Amino acid sequence: MLGVIAGRVLAVVAAMLLVASGVIVGRDRLARTRREYRRRLASVVPYLGLLAVVLLANKLARDVGPGISWLVGLNVTPLVHRLDGLLLWPVYPESTPQFVVWLQSHGSPRLTTYFSFVYVFGYVFLLTFPLVAYVALPDARPLRRTVVAYAANYLVGVGCYVAFIAYGPRNLIAGDVEGLLFTQYTQYQFLTASINHQTNVFPSLHTSLSVTAALLAWTTREEYPPWAPIAAVLAVSVAVSTMYLGIHWATDVVFGAALGWVSLRIGRRFEETPPSLDAVRRGARGALGRLPSR
Amino acid sequence: MSPGPALRRRALLAGAAGSVAATGGCVGELRNLAGRDRYRQLSLSIASVPASHDTHAIRVANALRENLERAGVDADVTPKSPDVLRRDVLVNHDFDLYVGRYPSEGRPDELRTLLHSTYGGEAGWQNPFGFSSVAVDDLLAEQRAVAGEKRAAVVDEIQRRAVELQPFTVVAFGDRIAAARTDRFDGWPAGGPTRLSDYLRVERTGDDRTLRPTVGDVRPTRNRNPIAVEHRSRSRVTDLLYEPLLRRPADAPVPWLARTVEWETDPLTATVTLRETPWHDGRPVAPSDVAFTYAFLADTSLGGMDTPVPTPWRRGAVSLVDDAAVVDGDVRLAFATDHREVARRALSVPILPEHVWSEYVGAADVAGVDVAEGTTEALVRSNEDPVGSGPLRFVAADPDRSLTLERFEPHFLYGDDTDGIPGPLAEPPAFDRVAFTVAPSDDAAAELLEAGEADVTADGIGAGRLPRVSRTEGLELLLARAEPFYMVGYNCRRPPLSNERFRRVVARLLDRESLVSASFRGYADAAEAPLRPPWTPEGLAWDGTAELPFLGEAGALDVEAARAAFREAGYQYDGDRLVTRGAG
Incomplete structure (x- = not known):
């Protein structure tokens, strides 16, 4: 079951990438990239090494993480539930509905289909396209x-x-809330369950990575003018889908969006030189140096 | 602006001089006042499992939280993974309220395990509530000492007391719901498989010799220790690997590992002759293993620790055996009761190999259990490669994904030493392998069944998925009433839950009828007494209204009535908040 679903996601996303590359990146850039990709990749090797290490650590942490989490972690479910319950207070001060319940009450089968598609395929596309598009830039x-x-x-x-x-x-x-993705499109649960553990919802990494991708698109709006609005629409859709499908709380999404923004700032900070222990040390010394000394 | 130091000192001196005489009494008053705790809103936390594990439990917990909040209590629901929940509730006793399903087998003696006050300090299903009542203790002892009508009357009285004192609140008996496809295997019982006998009765209808059940619970893929109470789940995989002396496929007990059991009275003893069958590592199952098991389960440190460390699972059953000894190649069991019907429960515990488990009697030091003291290795080891004596043997497991068992042909079922076992159960199983697949949800289980990648759900599905299963062609729905019940358990060690008046009001915040129709979608029997008929006392059989009736109507709480009930129980309100001093 898992293999079939993973294969389908790969195939659909690959098709989306092909189309988007043709339309947004354009033939000229792709042709130039074909000649120069070795040199371009060489200039980001330390970065790719970093990403590989982080992804590996991420995989390990998600495998053993839940076990450690139950020993040392804080169960914030009731707190997040309470925070979420306050969000709509300005709109409905009398009896405030839970945000996700309110969102699902505006649902329809078409929206469910749209958000399920966005959650699974749109999200993977939104994250992978920048990698393709930015390799195609000199x-x-x-x-x-x-x-x-x-x-x-x-x-x-x-x-x-x-x-x-x-x-x-x-x-x-x-x-009050239905896990719409898993009741309507159950097959995807085999995929999500193999990637993530159900206690890992705070913050929403779906949201944070999507927000990061959309902000990245804004930084490259001159190179790829059509990509910025597309990424923005996709990112908002992904963020809404996580709540609409009953997977995340609005609180997770708010913190996820903040994390996405902070992550972009970190990305910009290190775009000239790769992050290294030395750089961190220098940065720390710099920060200490700026402290008011008396 | 603050006054200068001189001015402050002068004021202080003047104040001091003036007050020496005048404030002797005032300081005392101030001390009395400041030494008092302030009133605070009462906070209670309800522990349960996430909906992906048990929708019914979390929905009962949510309904209770809402009504507690309406009544002025600051309540929250904290979902925990099932093994963590059991560790907190059964081992560490770290909970306020707990909503879950008690894995009852419908035997009255279980109430003794659940409620006897001497079990209050032990870890496990033995009195997890910390309940204590001398009067109830006496009744619990008496139900072991009498038989027939007399025993029925005592069991009635125990249940009446349990309803009166509310150490836990019974909500409903949830139906067992399972789904199966019949193109490869057929003959599942109503409610789906729960015991070894259910697997043995299955017939092959296709060519495939691998049976593929789904499990919703990952615990058996990680832990196969038959006495690790946190990890035993509904799928009861360890039941397929470890065997008791007697099995109960239906009402009548069937001699299983025991070839014969001969009873003698005054005092009650049983002489057990074993069948010839090996452990999965090839050594023979010996009478000494049986004697060892009863001694070991009563104290898993075998006398090595200052205080005995009993099994957290099946403690009550083991407590029925006073002594187990090997006599002339047989096992002689002496019982703590004079009645065979009570004593038989003791013969249903899984027999363990002495040569494996005698190595784990030492103290364990494991994070997660906060009292590592008084814990033996036997209770916490994960027993990844179990050595049992069942007709199926463990092959491999992939944590969180799958678990595989296969036929163990040296077992007596594959030979002809099957005297006393009724027809279909005396045959070897109709399959060569059992490959359990973890389905991350009930929907996922249905999906696997629909796709032909699974044959049956081994640990049931929630009522919410029933329409999906019944609408799918080729799937069979297996429905049965069941003994396990959903309950709200109270930690009677903590105020205000230590107060039965408080618990009685909490019980009245539950509307069983509307819970059954909404949370269980009608697939449950509302109940107030913990035992099903014929053991349900007259007057406590469910008739639509509880002995402690819901404070409201048709699911809607009468807030004023609820507050009045708490006030009457001695609790106070500050505005609309129920307030207590100190811990409650």
């Missing part, structure tokens, strides 16, 4: 920025997953 900085920003998302996100235990709305307020 300037190495956007690609470096992307790699560092993605790595930052994973590092902070997985750190939070170990520190905090949180179940999503579909697992807590089960009577």
Whole structure:
């Protein structure tokens, strides 16, 4: 089951990437990239090495993380539930509905199909297209920025997953919220279950990485004018889908968006020189040096 | 602006001079006042499992939280993974309220395990609530000492007391719901497989010799220790690997590892002759293993620790055996009861190989259990490669994904030493392998069944998925009433839950009828007494209203009535918040 679903996701995303590369990147850039890709990749090798290390650490942390998390982590599910319940207070001060319940009450089968598609396929596309598009640029900085920003998302996100235990709305307020993706498109659960653990919802990495991708698109709006609005629409859709499908709380999404923004800042900070221990040390010394001394 | 130091000192002196005489009494008053705790809103946490594990439990927990909040209590629901929940509730006793499914087998003696006050300090299903009542203790002892009508009357009285004192609140008996496809294997019982006998009765209808059940619970893929209470799940995989002396495929007990059991009275003893069958590592199952098992389960340190460390699972059953000894190649069991019907429960515990488990009697030091003291290795080891004596042997497991068992042909079922075992159960299984697949949800289980990648759900599905299964062609729905019940358990060690008046009001915040129709979609029997008929006392059989009736109507709480009930129980309100001093 898992193999079939993973294959389908790969095939659909590959098709989306092909089309998008043709339309957004353009033939000229692709042709030039074919001649220069070795040199371009060489200029980002340390960055790709970093991403590989982070992804590996991420995989390990997600395998052993939940076990450690149950020993040392804080179960914030009730807190997140309470915060979420306050969000709509300005709109409905009398009896405030849970945000996700309110969102699902505006649902329809078409929206469910759209958001399920966005959650699975749109998200993977949104994350992978920048890698393709930025390899096709002669300037190495956007690609470096992307790699560092993605790595930052994973590092902070997985750190939070170990520190905090949180179940999503579909697992807590089960009577009011339906886990729509998994009841309507059950097959994808084999994929999501093999990637992530259900106690890992705070913050939403789907949201943070999507926000990062959209902000990256904004930084390259001059090179790829059509990509910025597409990425923005996709990112918003992914963020809404995580809540609409009952997987994440609005609180997870808010913190996820903040993490996405911070990650981009980190990406920009390191786009000239790769992050290394030396750089961190120098940065720390610099920060200490700036402290008011008396 | 603060006054200068001189001015402050002068004021202080003047104040001091003036107050020496005048404030002698005032300081005392101030001390009395400041030494008092302030009133605070009462906070309670309800522990349960996430919906992906048990929708019914979390929905009951949510309904209770809402009504507690309406009544002025600051309540929250904390979902925990099932093994963590059991560790917190059963081992560490670290919980306020707990909503879950008690794996009852419908035997009255289970109430003794659940409620006897001497079990309050032990870890496991033995009195996890910390409940204590001398009167109930006496009744629990008496139900072991009498038989027939007399025993029924005592069991009735125990249940009436349990309803009165509410150490836990019974909500409903949830139906067992399972799904199967019949193109490869057929003959599943109503409710789906729960015991070894259910697997043995299955017939092959296709050519495939691998049976593929789904499990919703990952615990058996990680842990196969038959006494690790946190890890035993509904799929009861260890039941297929480890065998008891007697099995109960239906009402009548069937001699299993025991070839014969001969009973003698005054005092009650049983002489057990074993069948000739080996452990999965090839050594023979010996009478000494049986004697060892009963001694070991009563104290897994075998006298090595200052205080005995009993098994957290099947403790009550083991407590029925006073002594187990090998006599002339047989096992002689002496019982703590004079009645065979009670004593038989003791013969249902899994027999363990002495040569394996005698190595794990030492103290264990494991994070996660906060009292590592008084814990033996036997209780915490994960027993990844189990050596049992069942007709199926463990082959391999992929944590969180799958688990495979295969036929163990040296077992007596494959030979002809099957006297006393009724027809279909005396035959070897109809399959060569059992390959359990973990389905991450009930929907995922249905999906695997629909795709032909699974044959049956081994640990049931929630009522919410019933329409999907019944609408799918080729899938069979297996429904049965069941003994396990959903309950709200109270930690009676903690105020205000230590107060039965408080617990009685909490019980009245539950509307069983609307819970059954909404949370269980009708697939449950509302109940107030913990035992099903014929053991349900007259007057406690469910008739639509509880003995402690819901404070409201049709699911809607009458908030004023709830607050009045808490006030009457001695609790106070500050505005609409229920407040207590100190811990409650």
